[in-house]
Amino acid sequence: MTAPEHAPAVTLAEAPLAGPGALLAAVEVRKAFGATTALAGASLRVDAGEVVALMGPSGSGKSTLLHCLAGIVRPDAGEVHYGPHRLSALSESARSALRRGDFGFVFQFGQLVPELTCAENVALPLRLAGVGRRDARARALAALGRLGVEDVAAKRPGEVSGGQGQRVAVARALVTEPKVVFADEPTGALDSLNGEQVMRLLTEAARETSAAVVLVTHESRVAAYSDREVVLRDGRTTDAAS
């Protein structure tokens, strides 16, 4: 499927799944990588504080949609709206500022800086945002405490378990009090007990700070922690709840 070169501007009001309260919305988003169509018209809205799980078979476009929503990948057509912003209308530096300021990220693995201690890893986004060393450290320790891993503060990521490392990653994603947390298979490398603990802690901590969560998973046990499941098939969204 080829995307139109100049897609008409779509507004939130025109989005099939969007409404006045949407914090984040994808409207008929299309994305191809060479000959491979990853998204063939995916639409999705996420309200403030809502936890949405993106599900669907391997290759259905879940990660690509998450990357488009987070402003990491630019769609070929369609629009992503975040509050009053049309992401495609923002410069790369403005999108990157938005990612740093308003978004938090949790991935499957490999996201912590191995040379830094866990506390320094969690403090890093605050330091990048200009927060002073002492304040950043105090907030990092508080975030580690909220996730029940304050005891690993002085350790490096290579010295902690997979479950502990993932809790540190969640603490790092939430420490800046983002409006949206994007989590791509955050429990994919964990056993089911650790996976469920991480999901419980992630969703509880997000609710405490009213952060929305967009979660990619293929496990229904993980999706059960969401408020709503959206299923992708062949690059298109189908809202499981409707």
Ligand SMILES: Nc1ncnc2c1ncn2[C@@H]1O[C@H](COP(=O)(O)OP(=O)(O)OP(=O)(O)O)[C@@H](O)[C@H]1O
């Ligand atoms: N950077 C890329 N370059 C080339 N093809 C890509 C790229 N990213 C994704 N694709 C392709 O786009 C399609 C959708 O990929 P995507 O990773 O979004 O699916 P997914 O549903 O997240 O899959 P999985 O559950 O296996 O992670 C796949 O066919 C994939 O191979």
